[in-house]
Amino acid sequence: MLVCPVCSSLLEQEDKTLRCEQNHSFDRAKQGYFNLLLNNAKKSKAPGDNADMVLARQQFLDSGLYQSISDTVNQIAIEHLWQRPAPAILDLACGEGYYTQQLNWALNDHQIHHTLYGLDISKDAIKAGCRRTKDIHWLVANGFKAPFREHSLDCIINMFNRVNSDALHQLCHPSGKVIVASAAKYHLQQLKEAIYDEPRFDEFDMVNAMAGRFTHDGRQQLDFTMVLKPENTKALLGMTPHAWRSSPETQNQLLEKEQLELRVNINIDSFTPINVNA
Numbered sequence: 642m643l644v645c646p647v648c649s650s651l652l653e654q655e656d657k658t659l660r661c662e663q664n665h666s667f668d669r670a671k672q673g674y675f676n677l678l679l680n681n682a683k684k685s686k687a688p689g690d691n692a693d694m695v696l697a698r699q700q701f702l703d704s705g706l707y708q709s710i711s712d713t714v715n716q717i718a719i720e721h722l723w724q725r726p727a728p729a730i731l732d733l734a735c736g737e738g739y740y741t742q743q744l745n746w747a748l749n750d751h752q753i754h755h756t757l758y759g760l761d762i763s764k765d766a767i768k769a770g771c772r773r774t775k776d777i778h779w780l781v782a783n784g785f786k787a788p789f790r791e792h793s794l795d796c797i798i799n800m801f802n803r804v805n806s807d808a809l810h811q812l813c814h815p816s817g818k819v820i821v822a823s824a825a826k827y828h829l830q831q832l833k834e835a836i837y838d839e840p841r842f843d844e845f846d847m848v849n850a851m852a853g854r855f856t857h858d859g860r861q862q863l864d865f866t867m868v869l870k871p872e873n874t875k876a877l878l879g880m881t882p883h884a885w886r887s888s889p890e891t892q893n894q895l896l897e898k899e900q901l902e903l904r905v906n907i908n909i910d911s912f913t914p915i916n917v918n919a
């Protein structure tokens with residue numbers, strides 16, 4: 642299933658070490674993850690979310706405010722996987738592992754015996770995932786060059802991250818599925834209105850981004866209002882790029898609100914790979 646990031650040979654696990662036939666080896670970290678990110682695949686010394694951002698994301702997601710997003714993605718995955726024998730699943734760019742853990746619980750509840758991988762380029766994020774559970778295979782790796790055998794994954798979920806249709810197609814089994822959650826046009830509308838003088842309400846065209854490699858199976862859109870307490874607002878500001886563009890005065894005004902109502906507007910799209918050789 643896993644391949645060597647150096648030579649692309651299959652990796653076999655020997656106790657706490659992954660090793661390929663070319664004798665490239667990778668030891669499991671004491672926290673429980675494998676680091677398959679090569680130095681030449683990094684654009685910085687510590688790529689991805691830092692420890693503070695990871696903690697903020699963990700605090701916000703553990704509040705349950707995005708539980709319905711997780712539940713919707715999990716239901717789509719279950720409907721796809723429940724008759725597949727021993728499916729292999731990847732949470733690509735999994736962050737600190739909230740959605741990965743929720744999916745693992747849902748699959749176990751439905752008695753779907755599976756192998757689940759959580760992959761992120763941030764070592765701090767993967768360490769947080771390891772603290773959640775050891776039942777998931779945690780990997781530090783480059784998501785655009787994920788170290789898996791071609792077309793080996795039965796389901797890939799991508800939660801609020803950039804997509805690369807070529808890379809996803811190379812990973813996904815021909816009868817597999819890719820599930821992508823992304824911000825719709827009015828996601829966090831009131832936050833944008835508070836931060837920007839002229840807020841823009843754009844929506845990334847996910848279907849077009851996946852076209853040519855995947856067929857669009859359908860979309861579920863979630864549109865609801867969540868109510869944040871000050872600690873939720875602080876965590877949200879710590880995990881969203883919008884906060885980096887706001888003044889301390891604006892952030893303080895938001896944190897002073899006993900309750901902050903924000904619109905949640907999310908697209909959840911499902912895709913099936915196209916046989917490009919047909």
